[in-house]
Amino acid sequence: MRPGSADPQQRAVYDAEDDALPSEVNEFDRISEFVRYIRMACKVARIERPKIVFMKATDWPYGAAMANDRSMNHKRNILYFSTNRKSWNRFIVVHEVAHLSAGGNHGHGPWFAGRMVELVYELIGPGYALDLVRSYQKHGVSFRLSYGW
Numbered sequence: 001m002r003p004g005s006a007d008p009q010q011r012a013v014y015d016a017e018d019d020a021l022p023s024e025v026n027e028f029d030r031i032s033e034f035v036r037y038i039r040m041a042c043k044v045a046r047i048e049r050p051k052i053v054f055m056k057a058t059d060w061p062y063g064a065a066m067a068n069d070r071s072m073n074h075k076r077n078i079l080y081f082s083t084n085r086k087s088w089n090r091f092i093v094v095h096e097v098a099h100l101s102a103g104g105n106h107g108h109g110p111w112f113a114g115r116m117v118e119l120v121y122e123l124i125g126p127g128y129a130l131d132l133v134r135s136y137q138k139h140g141v142s143f144r145l146s147y148g149w
């Protein structure tokens, strides 16, 4: 999530993910397991070791990402997650890592949505990737894949 960025697709992406991915599940009970999964996902996405921050907040989305941006003198990728373990699942991790993979100012645009499909495919499996593509099409989300699909 990047508040303030031009992001006309955001609502459609959220709706498409809600339909296709079981994002409201708790898959990790221990913070160490969850962090290990986050680091593995970053490795698969070829993201340099990001800073991982846990925040205690209730009225807050369960994850957020801030991509490094040299022009803003902010040189490190940062991932934010909730201390609420009910939100600890692979789909939230993949969504936030896709933001870092798409890079700085892409919001929920076609580059982000394409990376999301690719990372769901690599990290979770082709079945969910296909469901997500169908859901993007149903919700009018445009996406651009980065390699030869």
Ligand SMILES: [Zn+2]
Pocket: 001, 002, 095, 099, 108
């Ligand atoms: Zn997002």
